[in-house]
Amino acid sequence: MYCTYQLTIASIKMFLRNRQAVFFSLFMPLIILFIFGSLDFDKPHGMHVGLVTHRPSPGTAQFVRAVRSAGTIPVEVGTLESELAKLDGGRLNAVLDVPDNLLSPLNAADPVQLTVYVNAGRPIEAQMAMSFINQLADHVSLSAAHVPSLFTIKQQMVNAHDSRYIEFLLPGVIAMAIMQMSVFSVAFVFARYKEQGILKRLMATPMRPWQFVTANIITRLFMAVAQASIFVALGTAIFRVPIVGAYWLMAVCVILGALMFLGLGFTVSGLSKSVESAPLLANIVVFPMLFVGNVFFSVSTMPAWLESISGYLPLTFFSDSMRSVMTNGAGPLEIKRELIGMLVWSTVLIALATVTFRFQEAQN
Amino acid sequence: MPASIEVVNLTKRYGNLTAVDAISFSVERGETFGMLGPNGAGKTTTLEMIEGLKRPTSGSIRVEGIDVRKQPDAVKSIIGVQLQGSTFFENLSLCELIHVFAACYNRKVDAHELLREVQLTEKADSNARELSGGQRQRLAIAIGLVNDPQVLFLDEPTTGLDPQARRNLWELVKLIKSKGKTIVLTTHYMDEAEVLCDRIAIMDHAKIVALDTTDQLLAKTGVRSRIEFVASITPAGESFHTLAGVVGLEREGETHRVITSDAQATLGALFALGRAGSLQMRGLTVHRATLEDAFLKLTGRQLRE
Numbered sequence A: 001m002y003c004t005y006q007l008t009i010a011s012i013k014m015f016l017r018n019r020q021a022v023f024f025s026l027f028m029p030l031i032i033l034f035i036f037g038s039l040d041f042d043k044p045h046g047m048h049v050g051l052v053t054h055r056p057s058p059g060t061a062q063f064v065r066a067v068r069s070a071g072t073i074p075v076e077v078g079t080l081e082s083e084l085a086k087l088d089g090g091r092l093n094a095v096l097d098v099p100d101n102l103l104s105p106l107n108a109a110d111p112v113q114l115t116v117y118v119n120a121g122r123p124i125e126a127q128m129a130m131s132f133i134n135q136l137a138d139h140v141s142l143s144a145a146h147v148p149s150l151f152t153i154k155q156q157m158v159n160a161h162d163s164r165y166i167e168f169l170l171p172g173v174i175a176m177a178i179m180q181m182s183v184f185s186v187a188f189v190f191a192r193y194k195e196q197g198i199l200k201r202l203m204a205t206p207m208r209p210w211q212f213v214t215a216n217i218i219t220r221l222f223m224a225v226a227q228a229s230i231f232v233a234l235g236t237a238i239f240r241v242p243i244v245g246a247y248w249l250m251a252v253c254v255i256l257g258a259l260m261f262l263g264l265g266f267t268v269s270g271l272s273k274s275v276e277s278a279p280l281l282a283n284i285v286v287f288p289m290l291f292v293g294n295v296f297f298s299v300s301t302m303p304a305w306l307e308s309i310s311g312y313l314p315l316t317f318f319s320d321s322m323r324s325v326m327t328n329g330a331g332p333l334e335i336k337r338e339l340i341g342m343l344v345w346s347t348v349l350i351a352l353a354t355v356t357f358r359f360q361e362a363q364n
Numbered sequence B: 001m002p003a004s005i006e007v008v009n010l011t012k013r014y015g016n017l018t019a020v021d022a023i024s025f026s027v028e029r030g031e032t033f034g035m036l037g038p039n040g041a042g043k044t045t046t047l048e049m050i051e052g053l054k055r056p057t058s059g060s061i062r063v064e065g066i067d068v069r070k071q072p073d074a075v076k077s078i079i080g081v082q083l084q085g086s087t088f089f090e091n092l093s094l095c096e097l098i099h100v101f102a103a104c105y106n107r108k109v110d111a112h113e114l115l116r117e118v119q120l121t122e123k124a125d126s127n128a129r130e131l132s133g134g135q136r137q138r139l140a141i142a143i144g145l146v147n148d149p150q151v152l153f154l155d156e157p158t159t160g161l162d163p164q165a166r167r168n169l170w171e172l173v174k175l176i177k178s179k180g181k182t183i184v185l186t187t188h189y190m191d192e193a194e195v196l197c198d199r200i201a202i203m204d205h206a207k208i209v210a211l212d213t214t215d216q217l218l219a220k221t222g223v224r225s226r227i228e229f230v231a232s233i234t235p236a237g238e239s240f241h242t243l244a245g246v247v248g249l250e251r252e253g254e255t256h257r258v259i260t261s262d263a264q265a266t267l268g269a270l271f272a273l274g275r276a277g278s279l280q281m282r283g284l285t286v287h288r289a290t291l292e293d294a295f296l297k298l299t300g301r302q303l304r305e
Helices: A002-018 A019-036 A057-070 A080-088 A123-144 A164-197 A198-203 A210-237 A247-271 A275-290 A304-310 A314-328 A338-357 B042-048 B073-075 B094-104 B110-116 B131-142 B164-178 B192-197 B214-220 B263-275 B289-297
Strands: A049-053 A075-078 A094-098 A115-118 B007-012 B017-027 B032-036 B056-065 B079-081 B153-156 B182-187 B199-204 B205-215 B223-235 B246-252 B255-260 B281-287
Touching: A002 A019, A002 B094, A019 A164, A019 A198, A019 A210, A019 B199, A049 A057, A049 A123, A049 B042, A057 A075, A057 A094, A057 A123, A075 A080, A080 A094, A080 A115, A094 A123, A094 B042, A115 A123, A115 B079, A123 B289, A164 A198, A164 A247, A164 A275, A164 A314, A198 A210, A210 A247, A210 B289, A247 A314, A247 A338, A275 A314, A338 B223, A338 B289, B007 B042, B017 B042, B017 B056, B017 B199, B017 B263, B032 B042, B032 B192, B042 B056, B042 B153, B042 B182, B079 B131, B079 B192, B094 B110, B094 B131, B131 B153, B131 B164, B182 B192, B192 B289, B199 B214, B199 B289, B205 B214, B205 B289, B223 B263, B246 B289, B255 B263, B255 B289, B263 B281
Parallel strands: A049 A075, A049 A094, B032 B182, B032 B199, B079 B153, B153 B182
Antiparallel strands: A094 A115, B007 B017, B007 B056, B199 B205, B223 B255, B223 B281, B246 B255
16 A cells, blocks of 8 residues: 555656646647637628629619618629639638629519629538528519518527537547546556666566556546646636536546546557657547547537447547536436446456556566 | 575576576675676576566576565565666656655665765755766665665666776675675676676576686686787797697787786796797786686687677
8 A cells, every 4th residue: 555655646746747748638738728719610700792793784783782781791892803803812702793784674584694603612601602692682583573571580599508619619628638648648658667677677676567557547547637627617717618517427527538548548558669659659549539539529510420430439428428517417317328438448448458568578 | 594596497588599598506695796798698687587577487596595486576575676777767856766666665764864875865856867877876776775675686787887987886886795785796897796796607698607706717717817918020820829828819909918827937938939039029017817818718709799
């Protein structure tokens, strides 16, 4: 007991004095949180449409007035060349070529051809612009035909509070930070201990390997809880993220998540032939998960096959469980799937670690 | 009273390679025992088997009467170890390092007292990274002493150190010896083994080729003295081998080293050649033979090659 206790104390001191470890487990995720947190994805992007008129005519003037008075979208009027240049430069989302004969022979049998230019490199904007212009065309033709509107639409919110991006991001960043800390600090540090002969030196004492491993695991579980606490504190203080769920359940998720990734860290360390290959191998496993692990953006926007793979990744279970508890106030039963997922992954990865990780090189 | 260490027919094989080939020796209590030999001779492997770090292929090892294979932890708790390289945790001070290692033996020690013993008092709060090579080895020895061991193992403690640092370390080893501890050390420096060790085992190609006290070893191999000189003219067609008492020869350009079991007779013969005008010697020196000469005699090879 005394030995394990002292090893744990020493291990915590070493972790906190390791600037690299502190940077990557705390400051790096903080920087990411602040950068992504200050990008406001919630506000819709401004839609700008250019109108091209050739020869001023009462018809085109009336059309431009009608569009301007609708006020939903800022429009600019210019020549075809100048507006197309703006479209190409990305300052406009679409350019509408208004023909001169617009509205002069109001004849439904002979509709007027409207030409719309969009940027093929920005398909989503182009689509939005097209739907706007269609709506506009309908509106103008209906009013020109003096047909009364059949419907008016009133928008009503059903969500209790509108979910902001930061509320999605914060639990994701916590999961990411804990994953990075657990995997890299173990994979790299233990590969180095082994290469430098430090583990061998420890083996020359009556200390047992499990005592040293336990000390290091306790250290990192402690760090994971500290990371989560710091991020939750900053999230509520700076970004006003409401914490709806139970803290004890969040702690359970944090510890399960950290255990799972510690297992991965030891496995990577055991598989690495050298100190140089440890971070490389760790990155191969960890890096893809950053994008499909439900950390920065929801995987529901991704292709179905990717979404189904993502649903079984350790990081997805971890970030989803954190998110459900933090922002939706989920109870243990509601995150049953994620908890079981993390338990299974922990068991598999820890079993893998005990097979691959050795204090000393294999002996013949 | 049993010996401190008893090794019988100790063998270590890695596949087809035999790193240690059925060696036997024993070390008395309070003795400083040297294992000498070139790199790859099997010294470190032998030491690590005794320390319980490597499992022997066959043979038996007893340390203070305890079988290392049956009770490795019991042996580990009464020995102290300094491994080659001597790297320790970064980000811990020397004091903290000593406390951690003491905890591995479930002990508490006075770290400052240990550091004072190895003359590192002023470095107590430094990091192991900030130490020089000699200081790092002294730290490794201090850590090897945290459990007040009965036997201390030092694996090439002075490799890579400058002459001043080596001499400092020798003084430290002598101090530890004076406290009655059994010391086993490996080295590939002949002078080191000669200065520190009561007895010496010479290892080459996984076997012990000689084992005795320094003086006995020199006497047994018939090596007494080494005559060194620079010769611009040497007798044509004649080798120094045929001169009285000569047991070995070495030559580097014009520098000749003649190893002899009878310095007086060999010198007489050399002077006779000089008088006859067929040999001109400059810078003539006569040394008491060293282990290096004995090694040359025993293996037919230079030690550091």
